[in-house]
Amino acid sequence: MPTLGIDLGGTNARAAVVDGQGKILASAKMALTERSPEAVVESIAQAAAEAVSLAGVPVTGCGVGAAGQIPGNSGVLAVAPNLGWRNVPLGALLSARLGMPVRLVNDLAAAAWGEFNAGAGRGAPDVYVAFVGSGVGSCIIANGQLVRGSGGVAGELGHTKVIPGGRRCGCGELGCLEAYCGGHNLIGLTRELLASGRSPVLNELTAGVAERITPLTLERAAEAGDPAAVEIHSRAGKMLGMAISNMITVLNPARLILGGGVLMNCPGLRRAVVEGIQALTSNTAREGLLIAEAELGDDSGLIGAALLG
Amino acid sequence: MPTLGIDLGGTNARAAVVDGQGKILASAKMALTERSPEAVVESIAQAAAEAVSLAGVPVTGCGVGAAGQIPGNSGVLAVAPNLGWRNVPLGALLSARLGMPVRLVNDLAAAAWGEFNAGAGRGAPDVYVAFVGSGVGSCIIANGQLVRGSGGVAGELGHTKVIPGGRRCGCGELGCLEAYCGGHNLIGLTRELLASGRSPVLNELTAGVAERITPLTLERAAEAGDPAAVEIHSRAGKMLGMAISNMITVLNPARLILGGGVLMNCPGLRRAVVEGIQALTSNTAREGLLIAEAELGDDSGLIGAALLG
Numbered sequence: 001m002p003t004l005g006i007d008l009g010g011t012n013a014r015a016a017v018v019d020g021q022g023k024i025l026a027s028a029k030m031a032l033t034e035r036s037p038e039a040v041v042e043s044i045a046q047a048a049a050e051a052v053s054l055a056g057v058p059v060t061g062c063g064v065g066a067a068g069q070i071p072g073n074s075g076v077l078a079v080a081p082n083l084g085w086r087n088v089p090l091g092a093l094l095s096a097r098l099g100m101p102v103r104l105v106n107d108l109a110a111a112a113w114g115e116f117n118a119g120a121g122r123g124a125p126d127v128y129v130a131f132v133g134s135g136v137g138s139c140i141i142a143n144g145q146l147v148r149g150s151g152g153v154a155g156e157l158g159h160t161k162v163i164p165g166g167r168r169c170g171c172g173e174l175g176c177l178e179a180y181c182g183g184h185n186l187i188g189l190t191r192e193l194l195a196s197g198r199s200p201v202l203n204e205l206t207a208g209v210a211e212r213i214t215p216l217t218l219e220r221a222a223e224a225g226d227p228a229a230v231e232i233h234s235r236a237g238k239m240l241g242m243a244i245s246n247m248i249t250v251l252n253p254a255r256l257i258l259g260g261g262v263l264m265n266c267p268g269l270r271r272a273v274v275e276g277i278q279a280l281t282s283n284t285a286r287e288g289l290l291i292a293e294a295e296l297g298d299d300s301g302l303i304g305a306a307l308l309g
Numbered sequence: 310m311p312t313l314g315i316d317l318g319g320t321n322a323r324a325a326v327v328d329g330q331g332k333i334l335a336s337a338k339m340a341l342t343e344r345s346p347e348a349v350v351e352s353i354a355q356a357a358a359e360a361v362s363l364a365g366v367p368v369t370g371c372g373v374g375a376a377g378q379i380p381g382n383s384g385v386l387a388v389a390p391n392l393g394w395r396n397v398p399l400g401a402l403l404s405a406r407l408g409m410p411v412r413l414v415n416d417l418a419a420a421a422w423g424e425f426n427a428g429a430g431r432g433a434p435d436v437y438v439a440f441v442g443s444g445v446g447s448c449i450i451a452n453g454q455l456v457r458g459s460g461g462v463a464g465e466l467g468h469t470k471v472i473p474g475g476r477r478c479g480c481g482e483l484g485c486l487e488a489y490c491g492g493h494n495l496i497g498l499t500r501e502l503l504a505s506g507r508s509p510v511l512n513e514l515t516a517g518v519a520e521r522i523t524p525l526t527l528e529r530a531a532e533a534g535d536p537a538a539v540e541i542h543s544r545a546g547k548m549l550g551m552a553i554s555n556m557i558t559v560l561n562p563a564r565l566i567l568g569g570g571v572l573m574n575c576p577g578l579r580r581a582v583v584e585g586i587q588a589l590t591s592n593t594a595r596e597g598l599l600i601a602e603a604e605l606g607d608d609s610g611l612i613g614a615a616l617l618g
Contacts, residue, residue: 126458142452142463147451150597151596154559154561155561156591156594159558160554160591161555164551245469249469251458251463252457252465279473282485283482284468285462
């Protein structure tokens with residue numbers, strides 16, 4: 001029986017009706033014009049009604065993937081920075097509005113669950129998914145189950161420490177992997193480099209306009225041989241490669257799935273990360289490991305949420 | 310109904326009859342005089358018969374914890390360095406000899422399972438166990454289940470890399486955590502230091518006899534303020550603290566259990582490791598984390614194996 005999957009971002013709510021094999025039958029999107037819990041629930045409900053009406057089939061349950069911290073099966077978004085929420089019982093609110101059971105999980109867990117069931121993870125019981133986008137995150141699937149952790153915050157690869165006392169991360173702590181490798185920080189580091197005047201290549205690529213910088217700008221400057229850009233870019237590749245390889249050595253998954261906008265759009269960085277993983281993973285854990293790229297793109301979270309619903 | 314637990318080491322086989330609560334009713338030990346699979350199976354069977362006879366109750370199944378690599382539920386010791394074995398179907402051999410089902414798991418997994426069910430992990434569904442003895446190992450219990458990995462080698466914390474291209478580890482790879490922090494390597498590093506003549510304190514503690522060195526010798530020299538000893542000791546504490554904290558950040562367990570001879574017998578090192586974990590674990594994963602010491606000592610593997618059997 002089809003279920004409803006919701007992907008709740010900071011600016012949009014997407015809804016899809018998904019069949020048991022993870023195929024999207026119909027989908028709809030609503031912009032979040034207002035961010036009060038009531039308004040967001042209403043936007044989700046409208047997107048859901050639209051998707052269900054387009055699909056023309058009944059749905060039996062609903063899964064929601066949302067950025068933030070969700071303890072256990074509480075259905076509560078304890079911390080959701082994108083929406084500015086604290087302790088919002090989104091699961092219960094949405095369940096009352098939609099008249100069906102709702103399961104709420106972290107957005108990366110939903111995306112990983114989608115890839116595991118209907119994407120690059122099909123057929124493997126133990127999967128590790130690493131995402132590098134604006135932030136750095138991951139998800140563990142072990143014995144065919146999501147590992148969510150006792151507080152619902154498992155997977156926080158981006159906040160593992162790479163340099164104790166190092167660069168300050170968005171989370172407030174020092175020396176996190178994300179502070180050197182997350183998309184927001186790569187943009188920040190590239191802007192600092194442009195402002196420093198140490199990179200003529202960056203100046204040319206951006207015509208001096210810092211707003212044009214994306215993580216790909218850094219990659220292009222590094223490819224053009226700009227020494228300062230090479231340094232930042234290669235450090236990010238090495239740090240990600242080592243952090244991911246160490247997780248593989250301890251988890252011994254059958255499959256590693258790489259995803260997220262930065263890894264997907266920066267082939268040079270992705271290459272460096274994969275080289276690092278190949279070089280640093282223990283031989284025993286590397287045997288039989290398949291490294292794959294995420295297959296479902298932006299739909300992974302919608303599909304995974306629906307399959308959990 | 311009680312079950313039989315076997316702890317297969319490199320020099321002894323221990324057997325115990327254990328009740329469903331993890332209480333040892335009786336135990337026995339046999340030295341391994343010969344190491345052929347047939348001889349080892351015979352020694353195990355003798356220890357088992359003795360334990361069963363002492364307990365005076367029937368047993369319904371058997372679990373074995375053995376050092377080595379055991380793919381999935383194969384019952385095969387694919388690699389067992391202590392015994393010099395490769396691809397020995399110990400589970401099937403022992404099952405035929407004992408006339409009951411036998412489940413074979415890695416020794417650290419058995420020990421962790423014992424602590425999880427009957428020791429320092431009781432009541433927590435998500436537990437991470439880190440052992441520092443001759444080697445460095447760990448075990449993940451997530452959603453109440455052992456995480457064994459697709460090749461049966463999950464948990465290999467000792468072979469995560471801390472310094473790419475660094476010191477050679479016993480496994481043949483470079484820069485592994487164990488190469489700096491495992492008991493064997495701490496002894497090796499301390500002997501090198503004694504031989505270098507750079508540590509008058511070590512010379513006094515050991516009367517120059519390298520064979521007297523244990524990991525505790527290094528700790529004593531460091532406590533006495535010997536600068537070179539302090540450096541090795543403090544590096545080991547920092548590396549272990551960072552490696553374990555990063556696993557906690559990603560796994561978000563309710564409990565971390567510290568065990569193994571080196572950590573248990575060297576309070577200074579243990580203190581440094583705990584300080585590192587407190588300082589470097591992400592705030593969200595540290596919330597609600599309880600750090601505990603292993604409670605069952607040498608019996609954890611026997612108890613855990615029996616509870617798996």
